[in-house]
Amino acid sequence: MTVIVLSGPVGAGKSSLTSILSKYLGTKPFYESVDDNPVLPLFYKDPQKYTYLLQLFFLNTRFHSIKKALSDDNNVLDRSIYEDSLFFHMNADIGRANKLEIQTYDELLDSMMKELDRMPKKHPDLLVHIHVSYETMINRIQKRGRSYEQLTFDPGLEDYYKRMLRYYHQWYEDYDYSPKMVLDGDKYDFMASQSDREEVLAEITAKLKQMGKLPKNWQAGEIARKAIEIGQ
Ligand SMILES: Nc1ncnc2c1ncn2[C@@H]1O[C@H](COP(=O)(O)OP(=O)(O)O)[C@@H](O)[C@H]1O
Numbered sequence: 001m002t003v004i005v006l007s008g009p010v011g012a013g014k015s016s017l018t019s020i021l022s023k024y025l026g027t028k029p030f031y032e033s034v035d036d037n038p039v040l041p042l043f044y045k046d047p048q049k050y051t052y053l054l055q056l057f058f059l060n061t062r063f064h065s066i067k068k069a070l071s072d073d074n075n076v077l078d079r080s081i082y083e084d085s086l087f088f089h090m091n092a093d094i095g096r097a098n099k100l101e102i103q104t105y106d107e108l109l110d111s112m113m114k115e116l117d118r119m120p121k122k123h124p125d126l127l128v129h130i131h132v133s134y135e136t137m138i139n140r141i142q143k144r145g146r147s148y149e150q151l152t153f154d155p156g157l158e159d160y161y162k163r164m165l166r167y168y169h170q171w172y173e174d175y176d177y178s179p180k181m182v183l184d185g186d187k188y189d190f191m192a193s194q195s196d197r198e199e200v201l202a203e204i205t206a207k208l209k210q211m212g213k214l215p216k217n218w219q220a221g222e223i224a225r226k227a228i229e230i231g232q
Pocket residue numbers: 008009010011012013014015016017140141143144185188189190191192
């Protein structure tokens with residue numbers, strides 16, 4: 001049973017790579033709740049008011065999806081539960097949560113993590129972090145086109161995203177729940193370039209192999225190769 005979690009800031013390419021990687025490995029993808037998240041647009045409109053509610057919403061949905069993912073055989077998750085805390089504390093640091101909310105959130109997260117002790121496994125086998133520069137992040141956010149994430153919607157998002165990149169830098173340095181690896185999200189265009197896509201997948205499978213987490217005779221067969229052809 002191998003659980004892979006992707007991490008990275010907004011627009012890094014987590015959802016896209018979750019889809020590609022899960023098809024390639026023949027495993028199940030688990031996505032975070034975005035389009036069906038009623039609080040997300042409210043948060044971007046009025047972060048002061050909705051930070052706490054959004055965080056509870058994400059924690060709740062992520063917890064359910066993690067519980068499912070950790071009891072399944074093999075799967076790939078788009079974002080880790082550890083990043084929830086990064087987001088909440090980043091927002092709290094800019095004054096969007098009060099002391100009581102911070103304390104309640106931290107205690108709730110702690111209880112939920114303890115609850116995961118009862119699962120067949122608590123942490124992923126591998127964290128794949130996608131590193132991107134500010135320029136790449138903004139280009140990808142524009143390309144995806146969710147209106148409330150655009151700088152034109154709120155110019156204050158420039159500071160928010162730059163802060164996010166700094167917090168992520170430190171977060172990745174400190175992360176030690178599982179083996180980890182970083183991909184250069186600026187360098188690889190795994191959406192448009194077939195060779196970039198194959199290189200990224202080769203990096204990940206090499207790491208899994210080195211960890212003994214790839215079935216011994218696993219190699220990309222015809223089905224896997226077909227699944228990762230651009231345009232599939
Ligand atoms: N490596 C990449 N190269 C070029 N475009 C990418 C890359 N990764 C993602 N994209 C594009 O950037 C946008 C955001 O990607 P997405 O996977 O939704 O990011 P995330 O889930 O990390 O927020 C999408 O339009 C996607 O097609």
